[in-house]
Amino acid sequence: MRQPTETITRRKLSDEVFSRLRAMITSGELNPGDEMPSERELMERFGVGRPAIREAMQALANMGLVVISHGERARVLELTARSILRQVDTTAQMMLAKSSDTLEHLKSARIFFERGMAREAAAKATEADIADLEAILGRQAAALDDAAAFIAADMEFHARIARISGNPIYVAVSEAMLAWLRGYHTHMLIWTGKEAVTLSEHRSIIDCIVARDADATEQAMLRHLERSRALYTSKDTSETA
Numbered sequence: 001m002r003q004p005t006e007t008i009t010r011r012k013l014s015d016e017v018f019s020r021l022r023a024m025i026t027s028g029e030l031n032p033g034d035e036m037p038s039e040r041e042l043m044e045r046f047g048v049g050r051p052a053i054r055e056a057m058q059a060l061a062n063m064g065l066v067v068i069s070h071g072e073r074a075r076v077l078e079l080t081a082r083s084i085l086r087q088v089d090t091t092a093q094m095m096l097a098k099s100s101d102t103l104e105h106l107k108s109a110r111i112f113f114e115r116g117m118a119r120e121a122a123a124k125a126t127e128a129d130i131a132d133l134e135a136i137l138g139r140q141a142a143a144l145d146d147a148a149a150f151i152a153a154d155m156e157f158h159a160r161i162a163r164i165s166g167n168p169i170y171v172a173v174s175e176a177m178l179a180w181l182r183g184y185h186t187h188m189l190i191w192t193g194k195e196a197v198t199l200s201e202h203r204s205i206i207d208c209i210v211a212r213d214a215d216a217t218e219q220a221m222l223r224h225l226e227r228s229r230a231l232y233t234s235k236d237t238s239e240t241a
């Protein structure tokens with residue numbers, strides 16, 4: 001039986017340069033904060049022209065591996081869960097804009113995730129954590145006449161609960177989901193007057209955390225998010241969650 005043809009594709013020079021530069025970073029030859037070698041040094045090292053170096057460097061920047069500043073050498077960035085997820089912000093928002101099903105899936109994923117974060121908070125919250133949540137709630141209550149500040153405090157409240165876990169990946173995921181959903185409920189043309197309900201629900205969540213009741217905290221979070229779930233549908237609707 002004749003074997004299928006397996007064509008070998010010649011790689012672009014910039015792709016090869018990219019692979020080698022990435023290896024320099026992942027191997028530890030270059031560490032976070034280090035400057036990348038100059039274009040001339042890289043051209044001599046790899047025997048390629050300036051266009052291949054620049055294209056490869058831009059690919060590294062697009063992946064969040066380096067930052068390029070005008071007039072300065074590129075610098076290696078420290079990879080974190082937060083920086084990695086930020087690289088997909090634009091793509092995620094485009095995907096959500098094109099598919100109502102995807103938005104529904106994200107809302108479900110967020111509720112599932114935050115129920116777990118609520119239980120973690122009830123088990124692990126310190127006095128400092130609770131004091132921070134109280135302070136956020138206080139700022140939110142003081143911002144009843146400032147929609148932008150009220151919503152910012154709302155988002156901060158949920159991200160702060162994720163921080164109680166002590167897991168930076170959880171924090172990054174929380175912040176990413178909040179950022180992706182933000183455009184669907186913070187358009188300022190309409191303010192629905194539900195601020196008092198949001199404050200009351202946040203108060204209940206804190207009280208359950210203080211009581212160290214994981215089940216009650218989870219249920220308080222679930223009620224809070226299910227109430228506002230239907231409001232994440234259009235940029236012409238505003239509700240806090």
